[in-house]
Amino acid sequence: MSIAVENVSFAAGNNIVVDGVSLDIDKGRILGLLGPNGSGKSSLLRIICRLRKVQSGIVRLGEDDISLIPRAALARRIALVEQQSSTDTQLTARDVVGLGRTPHRGLLSSRSADDDAAVEDALDRVDMLHKANQLWQTLSGGERQRVHIARALAQAPSELLLDEPTNHLDIQHQLEILSLVSRLGITCIVALHDLNLAAMFCDKIAILREGKLVAAGTAGVVLTETLIEDVFGVRAHVERSSVHGRFNIQYRLGQRQSALSDLPSEGGDRTRQSS
Amino acid sequence: MRQVASRCWTWWALAGLCLAASLLLALMVSLAVSIGEMAIPLATTGKAVANRLAGTGFELSRIHEGIVWDYRLSRALVAASAGAALALSGAILQALLRNPLAEPYVLGISAGASTGAVSVMILGVGSGALGLSAGAFVGAAVAFLLVGLLAAGAGGSSERIILCGVAGSQLFNAITSYIVTTSANAEQARGVLFWLLGSLSGVRWPDVSLSAPVALVGFLVCMAHVRALDAFAFGKDAAASLGISVTRVQVILLGTTAAMTAIVVSMVGAIGFVGLVIPHAARFVVGPGHARLLPATAFAGAIFMIGADIISRIIIPQQILPIGVVTALFGAPAFAAILYRARRSA
Numbered sequence: 001m002s003i004a005v006e007n008v009s010f011a012a013g014n015n016i017v018v019d020g021v022s023l024d025i026d027k028g029r030i031l032g033l034l035g036p037n038g039s040g041k042s043s044l045l046r047i048i049c050r051l052r053k054v055q056s057g058i059v060r061l062g063e064d065d066i067s068l069i070p071r072a073a074l075a076r077r078i079a080l081v082e083q084q085s086s087t088d089t090q091l092t093a094r095d096v097v098g099l100g101r102t103p104h105r106g107l108l109s110s111r112s113a114d115d116d117a118a119v120e121d122a123l124d125r126v127d128m129l130h131k132a133n134q135l136w137q138t139l140s141g142g143e144r145q146r147v148h149i150a151r152a153l154a155q156a157p158s159e160l161l162l163d164e165p166t167n168h169l170d171i172q173h174q175l176e177i178l179s180l181v182s183r184l185g186i187t188c189i190v191a192l193h194d195l196n197l198a199a200m201f202c203d204k205i206a207i208l209r210e211g212k213l214v215a216a217g218t219a220g221v222v223l224t225e226t227l228i229e230d231v232f233g234v235r236a237h238v239e240r241s242s243v244h245g246r247f248n249i250q251y252r253l254g255q256r257q258s259a260l261s262d263l264p265s266e267g268g269d270r271t272r273q274s275s
Numbered sequence: 276m277r278q279v280a281s282r283c284w285t286w287w288a289l290a291g292l293c294l295a296a297s298l299l300l301a302l303m304v305s306l307a308v309s310i311g312e313m314a315i316p317l318a319t320t321g322k323a324v325a326n327r328l329a330g331t332g333f334e335l336s337r338i339h340e341g342i343v344w345d346y347r348l349s350r351a352l353v354a355a356s357a358g359a360a361l362a363l364s365g366a367i368l369q370a371l372l373r374n375p376l377a378e379p380y381v382l383g384i385s386a387g388a389s390t391g392a393v394s395v396m397i398l399g400v401g402s403g404a405l406g407l408s409a410g411a412f413v414g415a416a417v418a419f420l421l422v423g424l425l426a427a428g429a430g431g432s433s434e435r436i437i438l439c440g441v442a443g444s445q446l447f448n449a450i451t452s453y454i455v456t457t458s459a460n461a462e463q464a465r466g467v468l469f470w471l472l473g474s475l476s477g478v479r480w481p482d483v484s485l486s487a488p489v490a491l492v493g494f495l496v497c498m499a500h501v502r503a504l505d506a507f508a509f510g511k512d513a514a515a516s517l518g519i520s521v522t523r524v525q526v527i528l529l530g531t532t533a534a535m536t537a538i539v540v541s542m543v544g545a546i547g548f549v550g551l552v553i554p555h556a557a558r559f560v561v562g563p564g565h566a567r568l569l570p571a572t573a574f575a576g577a578i579f580m581i582g583a584d585i586i587s588r589i590i591i592p593q594q595i596l597p598i599g600v601v602t603a604l605f606g607a608p609a610f611a612a613i614l615y616r617a618r619r620s621a
Contacts, residue, residue, distance in 0.1 A: 051512050075518030082513060088375065089508045089563045102506050103518030155517070 001062070002027040002187040003048060003159055008057030010040075010047055017043045019211035020057070025189065025204065027158075030182055032202030033191040036232055040211040041191035042083075045161045048189065049078045061159065075103035079152035083164040083191075086144070087136060093147045094132040097122050100154030122150040126180060142173030149180065162190045166197065195232075199223055199247040207231055219247045289567070296574040300355065303581040307351035308343055310585050312593075315339055324348065345479070353478040354584045354598075355577035356486035357543050358553075360493055360535040362576025365550030366557070366568060367497055367532050370504045371525060372433040378550035379536035382436075382529075383443030385547075387418020388540040389471055390447045390454075396467060397459045407470075408541040415537030418447055423529075433511075472597030473546030475584055482542050493535040494573055500524055501565040508563075546599045548606040549576055555610065579606070 004024040010017050018040045025031040033041045046052045048059055050066050059066045061077060069077075079100070087096075100122065101115040123129045126146040131139065139147065145165055152160055162181065166174040174194070178201045181188055192198045198205055199219040206216040209231050215222045228236040234251050241248035308320045322333035323343040361379055368377035379385065391414020392407050394400040400410065425439040455467055497504075503524045506514040515521045536550075557571040583601040590596060 046512070049516055051515050071515070071520050072518035075516060078516075080512075080516040082509070082516075085509045085513055087508045087510075088373070090558075091508060091563060095564070096508075099506055099508065099513075099517060102502055105502060 001025075001060075002029075003189070004060040005044070005048065006058045006060065008044075008047060008059060009055045010043055010052055011055055012043075017211050018047060021208070021211070021213045022057075023206055023213065023216060025187060027187055028185060029203040030188045030190060030201060032198035032205045033189060033208065034193075034195065034198055034205060035208035035214075038210075039208040041208055042163050043211075044208070045080065045163050045189060045191055049080045049161055050074060051080070072103045075155060077157055078159045078161065079155040079157035081145075081148045081152050081160070081162045081165055083167050085148070089136075091136045092133050093128055093136065093139065093143075093150075094119060094123065096136055096147050097132075097150045097154050100151040103155060118154050118156060119150075122153040125153055125184075126150040142169050142176065145169065145173070145177055146180070149177070153184070157186065159187045159189070160184065162188065164191050164193060166192065166194065195223060195228070195236075195249045199249065200244060223247055223249060293570065296570075296578075300574060300577055300581075303578050304348070304351045304355065307354070307581045307585050308347040311342075311347060311588055313342060315343060319343070349480045349483050350475050350478055350584065351581055352483045353486050353542065354475055354580045356483070356490040357539045357546065358549055358576035358578070358580025358583075359573040360486070360490040360539050360576075361546065361549040362553035362557075362572045362579075363490075363494060363497055363569065364532040364536050366554035366565075366572045367504070367528050368550075369554055370507050370565065371528055372436060373507065373510060374433060374437055375555070376551070377437060379532060380444065380545070380547065380550065382440040382533065382536075383418045383422045383447060384415045384533055384536045385540045385545040386444040386447035386451070387421075388412070388415035388537060389545055390414045390451045391417070392470060392541070392544075393451050393454050393467055396470075397454055397463055411541035412537050414447070415533070415540055418443055419533040419537070469597055470544045471599075473544040473599035473602070474595075474597055475543050475587075476595060478542065485538065486542055489535055489538050490573075493531050494569070496531045497528065497569050498566075500528060501569060504528075504565040504569075505563075544597075544599070546580075546602055548599070548602045549580060552606045552610045553579055 002025050006022055008021050009019055021040075021044060023031070033044065035041050043052060047054055048066075050059075050069075050071070054067075061069065061074075066074060066078075097119045098111070098115070101111070101118060104118075105111070105115065120129070123132050126149050128143065128146050128150060131143060136144065136147070149162075149165070160181075165177050165181070169177065174197060178190075178197055181190065182201050190198075190202065192202075202219065204217065205219055205222045207214045207222060207227065214231055215227060223238055225236050225238055228234065228238070228249065237250045237252060238247055239250075240246070305317055305320055309315045309317050319335060319339055320343050322331070323335055323340045325331045326333055326335065326340065327344050364379040365377070368379065368381065369375060371377075388411040392411040394414070395407055395410030422436075422439050422443040425443065426436040429435040429439060451471075455464055459467060503514065503519045506517045506519045511521050514524075539546075553576045554568070554572050557568055557575050561567040561571045580598075580602070583598050583605065586605065587596040587598045587601040590601070
């Protein structure tokens with residue numbers, strides 16, 4: 001077990017944002033967090049890396065309760081890639097990735113050869129070495145996201161949390177970022193909006209609604225037509241793609257209620273081509 | 276291998292730069308001591324200082340030695356400490372609040388100090404028990420606490436802290452103006468105005484023995500947090516996820532900034548522009564990394580303030596300009612030039 005969330009609740013003011021969620025993820029796997037806007041995905045990620053304090057419940061990292069791990073030690077184990085986080089400071093891509101070494105450096109010690117090597121390696125893994133000396137402000141959205149992931153990798157974490165890493169990226173960069181994540185070989189929890197991307201890249205999917213966990217499991221078990229309609233309010237047709245072999249969700253237009261009668265009969269062949 | 280070599284080179288360059296900056300600072304201090312209504316040759320300055328520090332027995336006129344030691348040297352050292360402390364405070368606030376407009380006065384500290392000083396000066400609050408400086412310090416502390424409470428109540432985000440500071444500044448400035456217009460006579464109003472614009476006249480050795488340690492300790496506290504300050508580049512959450520104890524760092528650094536500003540303002544009045552401009556200028560020269568930025572800012576602030584003091588004393592014969600006027604008059608165009616050049620090269 002890599003990360004285990006046990007009956008965790010969190011409220012911002014009187015507003016309950018995460019409500020009794022229990023989840024776990026095995027080492028080296030990718031967990032996708034899905035849910036409509038405001039369902040608590042970002043908050044749950046922030047709770048897991050202790051940026052938010054839980055009201056009740058425990059988050060375990062391996063065997064340890066994260067509330068007992070010192071902040072710097074925690075930052076050496078869990079890294080977070082926020083969505084759309086930017087800066088006005090004139091930093092190069094290499095500087096930004098270098099920030100990832102913060103939890104590994106002592107109070108007064110200067111940059112070590114290890115730090116330099118980790119930064120180079122991280123830049124290489126996201127294929128950004130050739131732009132390492134470019135200023136942050138001159139990078140495109142996809143490049144910034146890759147630099148953020150490199151920064152997180154420079155932290156040398158065993159767990160990586162990503163909050164909608166594909167937001168505002170074109171489709172090529174969306175696929176690029178997620179296949180990069182899936183090749184990392186470390187435990188990842190990814191909050192996503194796109195059900196198809198989740199089905200393509202995640203080993204396990206958890207669905208949140210209004211702070212509660214609705215379902216968790218493999219894409220085939222979780223992403224059913226009934227559940228998608230129930231949680232996201234859209235009618236969908238789910239089938240196994242003949243292109244990549246993963247589940248593929250296609251959406252139907254039209255009113256939910258009135259269109260219900262048009263649904264194909266239950267138990268239809270999932271692998272058949274869509275009509 | 277190349278990396279290691281470049282790192283060694285960086286260290287040497289850094290040491291060299293620090294040495295050069297120290298020499299420049301020493302030169303500025305000597306100039307400040309020598310230049311003035313009564314010009315004193317640099318050699319005489321050196322002898323006077325040696326007489327006092329090392330007990331050498333150079334033959335000097337009493338007046339020269341007195342001017343050098345009792346008036347100008349203490350004044351130059353206070354100017355240097357004040358400049359360093361204000362510039363440093365600006366650099367810290369700009370990093371913590373992630374706002375290029377942040378400076379010590381944005382937290383309302385100087386406005387509070389002015390109100391405190393004016394209360395003592397005109398209303399006679401404390402009736403003699405409280406000096407002008409003590410009154411200013413109390414005012415600064417009250418203002419900082421008030422703004423801090425407001426900001427905490429409003430949620431504590433960077434924008435909120437700045438907005439609360441603006442509100443606090445306006446409030447205290449209004450109180451100051453109220454006191455001056457309703458209670459001060461013309462003579463007092465002139466004195467208050469001079470103090471509000473910043474003035475180094477009247478500072479002596481006791482002021483040095485307070486301002487210099489404050490600037491030095493403040494500098495060391497800030498230098499102990501350079502890593503954390505760098506980590507704030509992408510905001511509070513990003514810093515926390517990099518292992519920084521955000522609340523602790525904020526409390527320590529905001530407290531240090533407030534204390535430095537309050538002590539400086541209580542001594543020399545509200546000298547504007549240094550805290551805003553010097554960190555930006557330093558950033559253009561040495562880059563945004565705080566390990567280099569903070570020493571550069573401190574040196575630049577000290578040197579700039581001494582220069583401004585010299586100009587304030589000699590630009591109009593027989594008269595001393597408020598130093599705040601000089602810092603703004605010369606600082607604003609310099610800042611515009613830096614911005615313009617940076618835009619072209621970017």
